[in-house]
Amino acid sequence: MSTVTIKDVADYAGVSRATVSRVLNNNVTVADDLRQRVLDAAQMLGYQPNRAARRLRANVSDVLGLMISDIQNPYFISVVRAVEDTAYARRMSVVLCNTDEDPAKQQIYLRVMQAEGVAGLIVSPTHVDDGATLRAFAQTQIPIVLLDRQVDNAAFDAVVVDNVRGAYTAVEHLINLGYRRIAVIGGSPHLTTGRERLRGYCDALRAANLPIEDRLVRIGDFKIESGYALARELAALSHPPRAIFVANNLMTLGALRALRELRVRVPEDIALIGFDDMPWSGELCPPLTAVSQPTYELGREAVTLLLNRLAEPNAPFRTVSLQTHLIVRESCGALLQRNQGEESAL
Amino acid sequence: MSTVTIKDVADYAGVSRATVSRVLNNNVTVADDLRQRVLDAAQMLGYQPNRAARRLRANVSDVLGLMISDIQNPYFISVVRAVEDTAYARRMSVVLCNTDEDPAKQQIYLRVMQAEGVAGLIVSPTHVDDGATLRAFAQTQIPIVLLDRQVDNAAFDAVVVDNVRGAYTAVEHLINLGYRRIAVIGGSPHLTTGRERLRGYCDALRAANLPIEDRLVRIGDFKIESGYALARELAALSHPPRAIFVANNLMTLGALRALRELRVRVPEDIALIGFDDMPWSGELCPPLTAVSQPTYELGREAVTLLLNRLAEPNAPFRTVSLQTHLIVRESCGALLQRNQGEESAL
């Protein structure tokens, strides 16, 4: 298994290195017997073309860059898995980095990716203002596809979810259940996901002619701790909400912890719906009603967009928007037995 | 941001390309003024050495391969995060792949990693019998460090956890709580983790002079579904166990789901302790008592071992074994109020 090069294969097959290369990248016609000899030799010797050399010479790369903004988030895990699977099927590798929601780190990684010679980049940007940075990077001719979040003032291929509608549906569900005082724990306002899910919340209240109360609108940063802190604040209100819509999975986990500690019963005292489903959402306490994103499809679609872009560099940019769906379990109170009188008090 | 090469820097600084290279890899003395000119020029032009070229020529690589056996498992997420962080601090990138517990896929990825020219490899092997495969790979001079699992008949650097002791502690805890009929849902017997955690279970029972009952020993495959199926089987026994030790996080989640569906109360009817803690284990239903692994340290230590190996290729192989600790919450029944009479019936 010590390194066998194209020269070894050429010698073994009795042809030139050019011919070996041609056969293996089969873009051009090679006589059948030569082709066969080369294939046999490569097989025999266990030849594996050196990717670094290939990349250097041909400006052709088999590696995909994946820049995730928070690798601890279960949401992204599923995406990573999908990207990995899809890349594997195309015989590409993926180099992964975690920008940790930090624009500076993202900037550094962008340069690493360039130096690494990736064929293309899938990135969940750290900020709506990353447009300029990303556009500058795109000058290198390395295509970018945005994942999960969009960016202002710049056009890229993107795959996202219909956040407004997802949030709307969740809040509407609470309203239909009879809740009137519904709070929101929103996500980062410098992220499109944060903005859009908040919009969905507001739209749903307005559509039901319900007031939007300032004190019931709390903005966090999509991390566990902020969900925890904000849920505590809401529960401590003199006139606390009867339901909360939480804009992502991590904050939902934080909120659940806070309410547990406070001995606030979910859903009896306060109902909860979270954005993002997780494989174990049904085992949480209580089983979580959640807006489920098609994470696997998101990742797969991102790779597809990237590959299409590589094939057609000048095609118009395309945004693929996928729908979410609500999974109703117990935290929203849908299973609660209540009488009419009680309902009007929610 | 279009590509600037070493030639551009050399021209700009008025030196040869060799000098630029020397300054940037500062292994050799260069006159201070030249050095400064080069540094300025590089800074000025935003020079980023082409990694593919570097790898090709110098056989020096800045990329670490990370081969994970199940990227969906929250356990590995934390490890990935640690590896990523640590690599980043050393200015290295990581190329990730998911072998999906499949030896064939692992084999393919091994070749990809070689072609990719990684500096070294961190791998959680798919099977104790992967020794031969990995040893063959090691012929390429690319060092390997094993993570989480060991392999038979082959020596590598490795970072693992004391599984026997971790499992022992968990089962001992159950025994101390008064449980006598304790079942186990074990992991894959072709993995050292599966074997060792089972051993810990057996050791603890023996130490307490408790019998090991065949029907209370169920072996799964570390996936959710097997935890689910096996928990159902145990609960359906004519004389079901009063406590279960589950050998990993995913199977624990499956067991929780099964018991919920069966309306078996945890811990009142059957107590549960799982191997592996998760950030949201406290929010599960009920809050989970678990054997916590120092996942972040595991990942960090793996990178350290790899870097040491790169620096000293002939040092003796080293296995770093980290300790786990038990986090007591509610699923084990520690918080249950019981009287003496009841205890003797467990």
Place this chain on the structure above:
DNA sequence: CTGAAAGCGCTTACAG
């Protein structure tokens, strides 16, 4: 259809 040769962007003996 096939081979000899140039060259991708680096690093590193080899001279001086």
Place this chain on the structure above:
DNA sequence: CTGAAAGCGCTTACAG
């Protein structure tokens, strides 16, 4: 201490 040159393993015009 510094530069000219060779060469890492490929691919791709350029001839034939």
